[in-house]
Amino acid sequence: MIKPIIGNVDFIESLRGKKATFMLALSNTKTANIEGITQAGIPGMIYLTPTLDSEFVCTGEVRSLENIAETPKGVPTPALLTRGVHLLAPYGRVELLDLGLEVKPKVDYFKIHSFNIEPSQNIAKGANIEAQELFQKGVDFGQSYECKDEYIILGESVPSGTTTAMATAIGLKHKVKEYFSSSFKDVPNDIRENTLKLALSNLTHNDDIFSVLSKVSDNMLIFNAGFILGLNNRVPLVLAGGTQMACVLLIVDRMLKLMGGRMESSNLSLCTTKWVAEDKESDIKALLELLSLPINAYYANFDFALSQHPALKLYDEGEAKEGVGAGGALIYGFLNGLSKEQITKQVEAFLA
């Protein structure tokens, strides 16, 4: 059920049966307001997606809107998977990271870590992020964070976050275009390509790493890179995501090189979905192979083959691939005894 992308199964097997803190990094970038750039949410209300996702994972209810976030074609949010696993094989706790939200999640009792971070701007015009300060906030949080479970699963909900991740990886001068997305190859996406071109055109040869990040990145990428360095291998960490989490690792890797530093990374891993791992239009494995930092990466061998629900079949058709830590959630479910059948039925029950 759990397949390695890089490394062997030992790291993830050593977490079998253990409780994890599920941490959800939430952020808005105004890049998502560009019409047509993302499917992750309700047109005109894309900015609500991380808020609604986190409300649903915590409480099973969406409070800042009546209906759960759906993409225009009706692909339901991957938060259904994350919540579904929580009902069947609960995480030790769910904690939220407010990394710049337009609308705060309406949940009581759940820990919401706040850092006084504003949503970032549209990268086409310059994201205008205080990157060094934000990165430092991530480092501080990683250094001081006390995990009450045995490991951390870190997911994210950042609409248009794959676009800002791609801009960031390219801005850091990785040759990654072909590893990211079809948008550039078989299925050119003018909106996204145009946004990237505009974003990258703001960069100059004099830009240092923080200057690059401040222009073309998003809060989640920068903060989490700091978080990983601050945590410094102290607690097993599952980055639950696809190319965005890979980009976080590219930032970490670059930062370490810059500082001439080293970090033990035996406790660092990435877990994603089959839809990402088998995506023909991106290459998560190649992205991870760019890293000097050795890590283990896995995907959950889960699809909706057992479901007849048309909205869920869209996942298997590549319309949605990852998000809200779905891949890490599925792997957590498998590590705690759940079957593909059980998870499928639970997700179907949400849509009934």
Place this chain on the structure above:
Amino acid sequence: MIKPIIGNVDFIESLRGKKATFMLALSNTKTANIEGITQAGIPGMIYLTPTLDSEFVCTGEVRSLENIAETPKGVPTPALLTRGVHLLAPYGRVELLDLGLEVKPKVDYFKIHSFNIEPSQNIAKGANIEAQELFQKGVDFGQSYECKDEYIILGESVPSGTTTAMATAIGLKHKVKEYFSSSFKDVPNDIRENTLKLALSNLTHNDDIFSVLSKVSDNMLIFNAGFILGLNNRVPLVLAGGTQMACVLLIVDRMLKLMGGRMESSNLSLCTTKWVAEDKESDIKALLELLSLPINAYYANFDFALSQHPALKLYDEGEAKEGVGAGGALIYGFLNGLSKEQITKQVEAFLA
């Protein structure tokens, strides 16, 4: 599976996946010796019920008698639910509070907190409780108690405890008769009504709160009111019970008003069964709405609809409703991934 009675789901959802200490408050009142006043146990041996319940929850065996406590009509003790959940999704630990037992539970290795408390007398003649001293023991215990899990579920087993709870609520001058039980309305229960009348006739206008409690209450109610005040919101607490636990809260509320005190109650909740929540002959919601203290309250959406066992069907027919923390146990089960099917099968297995 978990439905709010008062408040929203956030408090209980924040406990999803977390381990609880299951604490069982055990007490005898000689009120239970009045023939016909309670169904909770074996005629002539009603006083053994809390002892047997606690032995069964801890060990799966009833040691102080051959067969598990049954009511005359053969309604099995709700301890079956409490133990059943423990087998499928174990509590972090089970601890017993001896609040005045005729017979000590025969269990080794389990923590039995003892406070040198005697069983209380029949309220018809005056319960004769050293109420202030007992209350203070509860406060002390709450102040010093160190929870080794993430929260506490506090259940009770006190035969005829609903009668003493009703006497207490009325004695504290709450207009609650109609919120408690049918005994006074459609189905007059002469024995119970007579007992209450006799109990209340012992009260005078000069009685202070402790004097009232000493005459018409029981040890569990008084001690737990002190416990809640002593704990002072320091640890999340689930009061697992129906009208008796609501009465504990009425005492807490009255005590706070008397002292002009305030207590943060965000970590205080009540969890009960569907049989109590939907009981047409009592009104748990109305009882809780008497409180000045804001709390969250929930019920477990569980019944024996999936069972064909005649003894279990009696629950759905209203013959037994709550006790031994069954409602809190069911909610704990749901918070830890159990389904109605699993719990039903486990309970049926005990009766096979």
